[in-house]
Amino acid sequence: MEVGFLGLGIMGKAMAANLLRHGFRVTVWNRTIAKCQELVALGATVGDTPASVVSKCRYTIAMLSDPSAALSVVFDKDGVLEQIESGKGYVDMSTVDATTSAKISEAVKQKGGAFLEAPVSGSKKPAEDGQLVILAAGDKALYDGMVPAFDVLGKKSFFLGEIGNGAKMKLVVNMIMGSMMNSLSEGLCLADKSGLSPQTLLDVLDLGAIANPMFKMKGPTMLKGTYNPAFPLKHQQKDMRLALGLGDENAVSMPVSAAANEAFKKARSLGLGDLDFSAVYEVVKGAGGSASGQA
Amino acid sequence: MEVGFLGLGIMGKAMAANLLRHGFRVTVWNRTIAKCQELVALGATVGDTPASVVSKCRYTIAMLSDPSAALSVVFDKDGVLEQIESGKGYVDMSTVDATTSAKISEAVKQKGGAFLEAPVSGSKKPAEDGQLVILAAGDKALYDGMVPAFDVLGKKSFFLGEIGNGAKMKLVVNMIMGSMMNSLSEGLCLADKSGLSPQTLLDVLDLGAIANPMFKMKGPTMLKGTYNPAFPLKHQQKDMRLALGLGDENAVSMPVSAAANEAFKKARSLGLGDLDFSAVYEVVKGAGGSASGQA
Amino acid sequence: MEVGFLGLGIMGKAMAANLLRHGFRVTVWNRTIAKCQELVALGATVGDTPASVVSKCRYTIAMLSDPSAALSVVFDKDGVLEQIESGKGYVDMSTVDATTSAKISEAVKQKGGAFLEAPVSGSKKPAEDGQLVILAAGDKALYDGMVPAFDVLGKKSFFLGEIGNGAKMKLVVNMIMGSMMNSLSEGLCLADKSGLSPQTLLDVLDLGAIANPMFKMKGPTMLKGTYNPAFPLKHQQKDMRLALGLGDENAVSMPVSAAANEAFKKARSLGLGDLDFSAVYEVVKGAGGSASGQA
Amino acid sequence: MEVGFLGLGIMGKAMAANLLRHGFRVTVWNRTIAKCQELVALGATVGDTPASVVSKCRYTIAMLSDPSAALSVVFDKDGVLEQIESGKGYVDMSTVDATTSAKISEAVKQKGGAFLEAPVSGSKKPAEDGQLVILAAGDKALYDGMVPAFDVLGKKSFFLGEIGNGAKMKLVVNMIMGSMMNSLSEGLCLADKSGLSPQTLLDVLDLGAIANPMFKMKGPTMLKGTYNPAFPLKHQQKDMRLALGLGDENAVSMPVSAAANEAFKKARSLGLGDLDFSAVYEVVKGAGGSASGQA
Structure with a gap:
């Protein structure tokens, strides 16, 4: 199977390499062309422009850093729109907002092409290991055609229906995650102030029904204040x-999520917005201004 | 090693059987003496009264159904207090409130005995499999002496310091669990009302950083309303x-826990108090009075 | 002093009449011209179009029903923009959103005119009695020029600075009001369920430090469920x-406001959105679906 | 009408003086006898002990500083219990907890006496002006007999039913008050951060439907940080x-009250517990540790 791949950042490079290792023929493009070399060594072909990649390949995947890059690759000169047409599919796996996704979808469809938004859950390591979770939405036939590639890139892919649903699903998951981070923070703080060891609480949690990778990973760094x-x-x-x-x-x-949101806002007001989201622990501790711990 | 064991309910029977299987000599007692037979078949000796068990054994474990049973076994005629003395240890693994635990602790210590509260996390299955989590507090020397038994009964035991800390640790864990159950409920409801499949949300959650046994176990029954x-x-x-x-x-x-608590109170006011705690999902759905689903 | 007045609905008619009674010369306009008659009887002159009113008067006040009417009167043919110019002021006292207000402001200023947004707090009765509270923002010189008119229309006027601040001030006031309505609802419900008379609670509240017109007015109807x-x-x-x-x-x-907001959302989900905002009491009572009481 | 009066602190002295001024014959007692002199000048008689006051008077009122004083006056040697009997009434107007009140009630009734708890809302000034609000509960016949005295002491008295209801009513009122204080704090903070003058917000509030004495009194000192x-x-x-x-x-x-409670707890954790309750504003501002402003 032949696919185009636009965008070779940390995520894109790992994903394209995976496809090559599993026997896909891949034509890559990146704004900074030098980044393509590593993949050429793995067997990739290089395309001059997004348009030329689309021209060559039936399916083209994009993995870009932000909405403006995602829009640029489609709408700018030599962009995807110039070559997309009936019989070709474009799959944007970048994390973008609903408006950006809808805009690209409409433009691609107007040219007769098929479009799929397919944001992923998981970062560098899962990308390298082909262990991403893929939240696809849009053209069902295109999704079906992409399954062999998704099987290589992720441990699981979902087709979620109409455009926008991929982004919505990420929001719901992240909302639950944010509330849970607050719950953990409150628990750690309560343990500490009640004469229990927060580290022991983490150990106990890790053995029970609510053990989860996030508590295991973030708990210890929160206790260190990093x-x-x-x-x-x-x-x-x-x-x-x-x-x-x-x-x-x-x-x-959703009163629990609303309470968690206010805690995150408090954290922002204390200047913790650029730290990891687990820094909401500082708000629960009530440490205020001085407590913006950094490793 | 020889231990006494008071209380052969679902939990106690499984625990005493585990000890026997691992070569402990066990003298058992139960209010209804018939329940001892199964353990005699596994090699147990039977004691006539709590006092006679304590008289015979250096260490005696109790696993009783509630605070009143826990108090009765210690303070009543032929109870633990009649034989406990310097050099003997009493370990109450029942789940009781702090006051009950403190009362027993004081009485045992006044007689010269050593006391440990050691409530467990985990129910029937973990008890049978020796996979309990043991939250012990009180006499450290007694804890050290009990480690061989705890190693058989649980996958992990913790010594948490002074009497009361075992109960406190359980409260903190359950508080986090309660907030998480609300977070999941809100997420499922948001997914549903936003045109996403709640079942797919469960599938996505189970693949990510906040995957945990509780979501996996309770999620599907919540969607069924059981x-x-x-x-x-x-x-x-x-x-x-x-x-x-x-x-x-x-x-x-702790604003997030407080919001979660109010949701559970609302559930109580709707008559859902005797259902599983996951029934708070009905409150989030706003189904009100009619929605007290039962399998 | 001479002023133009656009819009003779319930509010506008009362306000224009007040100006006339206090010796102002008023030129009125209304989309349905018949509504002008009552004011002519009080001494008003009638203008044919918004443009002709502005042409004649140095200051023109508008009191329109919604944003679309507010925009239409300015931007349509024969609208305010056709005659507004340096030396003339336009004062929109309608309740409109920030975007609408900004749009009108920009257009008026581009023509050289001065603009003031001046939403009011208070409805029919205060309008008739000249007891409105006027939240003005925009051109300070125009505000100063309008003071004699504002003194007639309201018991108090405020100049709040730049365009948008009038709307913002209303939002802050309404947010506090919404939280207070929830507090009252929770208190009434707690009284009732604790064996106290909610009516007596209202009587006690009315004698103390938190007595306020809203509790006095809404409390009794809430208890009736209307x-x-x-x-x-x-x-x-x-x-x-x-x-x-x-x-x-x-x-x-703002965790308290956030909690109040979630209660109002719950009310919406139960179909109470078109009732008075005091219907949030039904949510606190937990009556759910059946309890959408109406007089 | 003749009444006994026990306790001549700030409140008690003002109340007893009011009774004297309105023609009541009053027999006073105070732990520090010197405090009685001022009232003797107004016509009061002095009793040697609580018991002797009760012996002399059909009705005895107590206004004591705290639960331990309230208990001591009743149960100690020469206390109320020694002389209370059928046909006599004892009215405790102190603010005490439900347990204390129930204990006194039971003891008085066992002696055949009648008892009324009658905590008041209002402090020094209303006490002097006879403008207290009296929340009475217990013996209805005794309440009826006390009405002439209550009419002098307060602007309004309520009979709320069984013992404990007076305290409960105060809790409900204070809960609403606490939530409102949070609402005001959030509004002031939002105004400030949004470019509006918090002082102007206070002015606007004071003219509208939610104007109340507490906002008027506390608002300005909150802005000063005192x-x-x-x-x-x-x-x-x-x-x-x-x-x-x-x-x-x-x-x-009660999610809104719960959120408000967590804000007050946060204030306590920041060391603001001994300041006025309006200091919760510091928590909303997020000023943290440094912001424990005092006049």
């Missing part, structure tokens, strides 16, 4: 705001 | 109330 | 959402 | 805790 931003707090708060907004549209009352 | 009470909602709410009370004593502000 | 929409719940919830959004922009954590 | 403790924050938080506990008993879900 918050290197794997997922910046301001982004977590933005996702909670958007999830609560989605709830507002649909009249879903 | 709430067979593994852990009754009214007990979960009581634990959240007590945890928030502990936070109040120590001036720990 | 919620004729003086201020529809869905509008209250929208204002809380916008206020919380304003807080989000500025990183202000 | 929190002289008229009602200490730790007492407000205790009342909210008790009110939420009452709600828990009766399964009343």
Whole structure:
């Protein structure tokens, strides 16, 4: 199977390499062409422009850093739109907002092409290991055609229906995650102030029914007060705001998430927005201004 | 090693059997003497009264159904207090409140005996498999002496310091669990009302950083609206109330747990207190009075 | 002093009449011209179009029903823009959103005119009695020129600075009001369930430090379960959402308002959005679906 | 009408003086006898002990500083119990907890006497002006007999039913008050951070439907950051805790009050417990440790 691949950042490079290792023929393009060399060594062909990649391949995947890059690759000169047409599919796996996704979808469809948004859950390591979780939405036939590639890139892919649903699903997951981070923070703080060892609480939690990778990974660094931003707090708060907004549209009352959101806002007001989202622990501890611990 | 064992309910029987299988000599006692037969078949000796068990054994474990049974076995005629003395240890693994535990501790110590509270996390299956988590507090020397038995009964035991800390640790864990159950409920409801499949949300959650046994086990039954009470909602709410009370004593502000507690209270007011604590999902859905689903 | 007056609905008619009674010369216009007659009887002159009113008067006040009417009167043919110019002032006292207000402001200023947004707090009765509270923002010189008219129309006027601040001030006030309505509802419910008379609670409240007109007016109808929409719940919830959004922009954590907002959302989900905002009492009571009482 | 009066602190002295001024014959007693002189000048008789006051008077009122004083005056040697009997009434107007009140009630009734708890709302000034609000509960016949005295002491008295209801009513009122204080704090903070003048917000509030004496009195001192403790924050938080506990008993879900309670707890954790309860504003501002402003 032949696929185009646009964007060779940390994620894109790992994903394209995986495809090559599993026997896919891959034509790559990157804004900085030098980044393509590593993949050429693995057997990739290089395309001059997004348009030329699309021209050559039936399926083209994009993995770009942000909405403006995602839009640029499609709408700019030599972009995807110039060659997309009936019989070709474009799959954007970048994490972008609903508006950006809808805009690209409409433009691709107007040219007769098929479009799939397919944001992923998981970062560098899962990308390298082909262990991403893929949240696809849009053209079902295109999804079906992409399954062999998704099987290589992720441990699991989901088809979620209409465009926008991929982003929504990420919001819901992140909302639950944000509330859980607050629950953990409150528990650690309660343990500490009640004469129990927070570290022992982590050990106990890890043996029980609510043991989960996030508690295991973040708990120890929270106790140390180090918050290197794997997922910046301001982004977590933005996702909670958007999830609560989605709830507002649909009249879903979510008091626990709302309380968690206010804690993240408090963290932002204390200048912790650029730290990891686990820094909300500082708010629960009530340490205030001085407590913006960094490794 | 020889141990006494008082109380052969579902948990106690499984625990005593485990000890026998691992070569411990065990003298058992149960209010209804007939229940001892099964363990005699596995090699146990039977004691006539709690006092006679304590008289015979250096270490005696109790696993009773509630605080009144725990008190009765110690303070009543032919009870533990009549024979406990210097050089003997009494280990209460029942789940009781702090007052009950403190009362037993004081009485045992006044007689010269050593006391350990050691409530467990885990129910029937983990008890049978020796996979309990043991939260011990009280006499450290007694704890050290009990380690061989704890190694058989649980996958892990913790010594948490002074009497009361075992119960406190359980409260903190259950508080986090209660908040998480609310977070999951809100997420499922948001997914549903936003046009996403709640079942798919469960599938996505199970592949990510917040995957945990509780979501995996409770999620599907929540979607079916069946709430067979593994852990009754009214007990979960009581634990959240007590945890928030502990936070109040120590001036720990916990807005997310407080919001979760109010949702559990709402569930109680709707008559859902005897269902499983996952029935708080009905409150989030806002189904109100009619929605007290039972399998 | 001479002023133009556009819009003779319930509010506008009362306000224009007040100006006439206090010796102002007033040129009125209304989409349905018949409505002008009553004011002519009080001494008003009639203008043919918004443009002709502006042409004749140095100051023109508008009091229109909604944003679309407010825009139409300015931007349509024969609208305000055709005659507004340097030396003339336009004062929109309608309740409109920030975007609408900004749009009108920009257009008027581009023509050289001065603009003031001046939404009011208070409805029919205060309008008739000249007891409105006027929240003005925009051109300070125009505000100063309008003081004689504002003194007639309201018991108090405020100049709040730049365009948008009038709307923001209303949001903050309504947010506090929404939280207070929840507090009252929770108190009434707690009294009732604790064996106290909710009516007596209202009587006690009315004698103390937190006595206020809203509790006095809404309390008795809430106890009767009648919620004729003086201020529809869905509008209250929208204002809380916008206020919380304003807080989000500025990183202000407001957990009490957030909890109140979730209660209003729950009310919406139960179909109470078109009732008075005091119907949130039904949510606190937990009556659910059946309890959408109407007079 | 003749009444006994026990306790001549700030409140008691003002109240007894009021009774004398209105023609009541009053026999006073105070632990420090010197304090009686001022009232003797107004016409009071002095009793040697609580018992001798009760012996002389059909009705005896007590106004004591705390539960231990309230108990001591009744149960100690020469206390109320020695002379209370059928045909005599004892009215405790002190603010005490439910347990204390129940204990006194039972003891008085066992001696054949009648008992009324009658805590008041209002402090020094209302006491002097006879403008207290009296929340009476217990013996209805005794209440009826006391009406002439209550008419002098308060602007309004309520009979609330069984013993304990007076205290409960105060809790409900204080809970609403605590939530409102949080609402005001959030509004002031939102105004400030959104570019509006918090002082202007106070002015606007004071003209509208939610204007109330508390906002008017506390608002300006909050903006100055002075929190002289008229009602200490730790007492407000205790009342909210008790009110939420009452709600828990009766399964009343109160998420807004719960959120307000967590803010007061946060204030306590920052060391603001001895300041006025309006110091919760510091928590909303997020000023943390440094911001414990005092006049």
